[in-house]
Amino acid sequence: MRLSVLDLVPVRSDQSTGDAIAASVALAQAADRLGFTRFWVAEHHNMPAVAATSPPVLIAHLAAQTESIRLGSGGVMLPNHAPLAVAEQFALLEAAHPDRIDLGIGRAPGSDPVTSMALRGAAGRDETDIENFPQYLDDVMALMGTDGVRVAIPRQNYVLKATPAAATEPRMWLLGSSMYSAHLAAAKGLPYVFAHHFSGQGTAEALATYRSEFQPSELTAEPTTFLTVNAAVAETAEEAAALMLPNLQLMAKLRTGQPLTALDLVEDAQAQTLHPQQAALVDAGLARSVVGTPGDAATQVRELAEQFGVDEVMVNPVASARRGTDPRTAPGRVRTLELLAKELL
Template sequence: MKNTKNTTLSSIKYSVLDLVPIVEGITAKEAIARSLDLAQHAEQFGYHRFWISEHHNMESLASASPVILISHVAQGTERIRVGSGGVMLPNHAPLVVAEQFGTLATIHPNRIDLGLGRAPGTDQRTAMALRRYQQETVQDFPNNINELQMYLSEENSTEAVRATPGEGLDIPLYLLGSSTFSAQLAGKKGLPYAFASHFAPTHLHDALRLYHQNFQPSAQLDKPYTMACLNIIAADTDEEAEYLATSAKKFMLGVIRNTRKPLPPPVQSMDGEWSTMERMQIEKMMYYSFIGSKETIAEGLKAFVEETQVNEIIVIANIYDQEARLKSYKLVSEVFDAIEVPV
């Protein structure tokens, strides 16, 4: 996939994934306000899209209803694309998703993305509550995507069950994944593919390879399009960025311990916060994390893009202080606008 032509990294789109984190000392309402604030600044900084995840039964995240949050963010911004990163399709009837996103796309034309995942976005007990104890089979996710595409198509206009609004609207679909299953499916269906390398880096290269190998052009996409989500925390110095990143590391520590408390403030050192085994586990989960000054971030991104040849980077930065969070996203946008990378 490589050639010797040089291009600026700004030719690679850069976007935001927001989990709507609830930090210690604030309410869910304040967390949502902070996310809108981030989206408005991301629009100013030149980010291409702002995606919101779906998570349930987590007191650390206020993203249980991405559709409502997408509407809120789209209403409070002007140009940036807004979408789901993603809707966990097994939790929802495809008709309802088609109607919801059809409504969003009607209110905000040419700005709404529909990213789809197959994980529950929660623990098993909550998943059963969401799905009413229905057992998922390997074909359910592909079949649900087919049904969703049918409801969004113009060809469905003569059927007994229709999505209004939604039918015939140009709502781009994206498949999200952290393993090879969705990569192959996205390739076969000719859809863009986004890999969750911010917490599940192990299968990144296999997933990208299988996506390209299985890609078949579709009405939405004539050639492969890949996206990778990365933890990127930037500050004026490497030391400051490493300090800010301890909040994200403590957050991940809560995930593996199944405590999942609100995002904590940073600490000077993680020594004493985790065991050796926990440190190794979190470092493995956060393998694709770029933490440091603009120069350090630029070096890491250059190597990553050369290695993966992805078309778009999706940035996630779990930072406790809102001003530091906004500054991190600004510094990262400046990195993208400055670097030259061979592709």
């Protein structure tokens, strides 16, 4: 089995953004040392608990401080960006770090509507960006290719390419948590990643649809897919659950419309009083996560891979920390990777 890592660069209540980034560098270096396949960073905006706002900037920072692990986006939220900007950023990353770059693309905004409008600028990108998503996807692929895109203008065809061109191209993946993304990835012959960590709903149906409808392409000859899952692993099941609690509570607050804060420390999360709806969301999140001792967690990962027919699982190590932890470290997250690697790699 291949194991990979998804990182949102979580910001704990005892951390600055710089501290959180330093902890993520150490996490990526651990994943590199332990033999994980890839390390992806997300794109979220205007969230105090998430420092991953610009995947290409973070990828460049991490690639310079790791040796061989693939680095990528999980993902770039394409409606927020001009296709040429994305193509140029990732072509440049590929040129600097050949055969190490993945470009994972998503359709969701990764933010609230006001932030999305601010990201897209006053020029007026709007909801049609969602409708035009398939075309934007084609544009990014073509712009990174050797032939570029031909733009019809009066009296000539203007060739537009992502420059400077890399000798190789980043591996492109389509990300999703709905049937829309499964249909689109299959139609375009793209590798597909299902965000099982986000909701845990519809995973089997989406992957089955992707496989049954897949059309081979120059990029991908056969269906290629894996899924993501939240994880916290420790020497005891009780400690693993305690380390995961702050993240579960944060997601419960997000889904019930509560103001967002930085990620709580374990002791602060344990002192929280949740209303019944939030408590139910915490329980549901725990049930669909990988959590427990090394042996139990490894069994959960294997069962997840067998259930959904994948040979790669991407874990999102969501363990928080206890009071007194060095702010520039995330020992629970690193330990999660170490314990899983010992059992599975």
